[in-house]
Amino acid sequence: MFKPIFDRMEGVLIPPGSSAAFTGICTGILQASTLVTPLELIKVRQQTDLNRKRYHSMTSTIVHIVKEEGVLALYKGLLPTIFRQSWGLAVKFTGYTTFKDLFSSLNNGQNTPFQHALSGFLANILVGIFNSPPDVVKTRMQDQNVGYRNSFECVKSMLKNEGLKSFFKGATLRCVRIAPGGAIQFSTYEYLNKLIGDYMK
Numbered sequence: 520m521f522k523p524i525f526d527r528m529e530g531v532l533i534p535p536g537s538s539a540a541f542t543g544i545c546t547g548i549l550q551a552s553t554l555v556t557p558l559e560l561i562k563v564r565q566q567t568d569l570n571r572k573r574y575h576s577m578t579s580t581i582v583h584i585v586k587e588e589g590v591l592a593l594y595k596g597l598l599p600t601i602f603r604q605s606w607g608l609a610v611k612f613t614g615y616t617t618f619k620d621l622f623s624s625l626n627n628g629q630n631t632p633f634q635h636a637l638s639g640f641l642a643n644i645l646v647g648i649f650n651s652p653p654d655v656v657k658t659r660m661q662d663q664n665v666g667y668r669n670s671f672e673c674v675k676s677m678l679k680n681e682g683l684k685s686f687f688k689g690a691t692l693r694c695v696r697i698a699p700g701g702a703i704q705f706s707t708y709e710y711l712n713k714l715i716g717d718y719m720k
Contacts (some may be wrong), residue, residue: 521545539612547605556600557593560584563661596660599670603653607646614642615705636706643701647694652686654693 525538533541537623561581565574574580584592623630629637659665659673667673677685 527606535624539616540609543608543610543612544605547603547608548601550608550629551597555604556595556597559600559657560595560661562594563658567662596602596657596670599653599657599660599673603650603657606653607650609641610649611646611701614645615639618642630709632710635709636702638704639701640641640698641701642705643697644694646701647697648687648690651688651690654695655688656688 521542524537525533525541528541529535530536550705561577561584564584565577567720568574573583581593615638618641619630619635622634622638626634656670656673659677660667662671665673667676
């Protein structure tokens with residue numbers, strides 16, 4: 520939805536080659552402000568309920584949160600989630616198009632399915648690294664046991680008490696988890712895109 524809009528703006532309202540980044544930013548904002556923030560909150564609450572005393576299922580988790588903290592509590596961590604999603608997708612889409620173009624230039628302007636998969640794999644490794652800080656802050660904000668007042672306080676406390684490395688906790692495991700997903704996602708996208716394009720001719 521966003522990509523064609525920003526493609527038309529390139530070189531006119533936005534810098535050349537930046538449509539992928541702007542597409543990622545807008546997609547991330549839309550994701551975070553609709554479904555991702557409440558779903559992530561529910562997931563974090565269930566994962567950090569070590570004694571399984573309160574959050575037995577998705578429904579009971581929602582009921583507990585709304586009853587005890589109000590409906591708006593489902594959007595705790597909205598700001599870092601928006602930043603994580605928009606920044607992460609800007610890195611992902613820009614990384615993918617960059618790697619894809621690189622492989623294309625080495626292959627006479629063509630990309631093989633393996634190169635599409637490899638481009639997605641490498642793009643998601645970049646996401647796993649560069650998007651780790653907002654992901655860690657988002658998770659800390661949504662963990663009821665931590666109790667930061669806002670994202671700024673969380674960042675300040677982490678820097679003071681744990682150092683810069685704390686923002687990259689779990690980054691390696693995150694790369695292991697999401698890199699194969701990027702390969703599958705983008706190779707499937709390219710395959711379906713070609714299939715639909717051939718069908719529409």
